Amino acid sequence: MFNIELEDRVLVIVYYCFAGAHASVVASAIHCGILPSTRVPNCEEIIKIPYYDSADPDHIGIPSLMGIDERGNKVYFMGMYNQRSEISFLIKEIIRIEEINQNDFIFQDTFPIIGLATKVGGLLSKRFGITMQGRLLSAWGIKRKYYDFLNLVCNVKKSTSDV
């Protein structure tokens, strides 16, 4: 008889978007259970999540830890401006070169999910300083696309359980 103890592998999951202020923050918050996965939250709940609409433009590119999911995986979010495909390629290449197991990480683009309302809201808040209205508009946009976020996170979680 063999007594084999299987140790769960801890993954690094990075959700990324344009500025790391809205889409990636919401997706990582859903992943960590900060936002509900069975219903659509209201705007206030969305605005209250940590780091929502608070990314400093001078610090875009830094991966920030949102939390740990139920499997112990580390969930990060980050902004990549309009360099999403270039930077994700760069990161994947570095990981390949360093011979790190390809199953140890997941990079997920969240930017294609968000609609015009969130983009305009983000612009109003971050570029023009109309913070309150911009934040509300972006959260309203997130609400409208919330089921797309749930699907995305569900697929990511499914792929982590396949590893």
Added chain:
Amino acid sequence: MIIIYYSPFKRIAWLAAQTHLGKFSADDICLLQKNFICWGKDRNGNNVCSLTYHRQHQQLYKYALQGIGTLFNINIVCIDVDEGLYRNKQLKMWHIIIVAWNVPIFYDRCIKLVMNNLQSIIV
């Protein structure tokens, strides 16, 4: 360790990486469209790469590289090739542009100058 040679000019970054690896030729550079290329390992086992992006994104890439280095415990060194080249006063912007854009006029003279200067910035 990963050593990355950065320049907004693709060919300059490629040249620096090739010089590091001891391949002193600009002719065998293939026309790859990728912004990041790993050219191989040097004698010390370091991966030598080239990276190109617009200088306005410098901070973004710096943070992303630092972040990925921390997340996966990878030692990444990024060298700004142009900055290193300009330190030498005998090298002017137009020398670099002629090499970077592969302009036939004065090419031989410029590539010689650039390659001589590259030696001083190779880690």
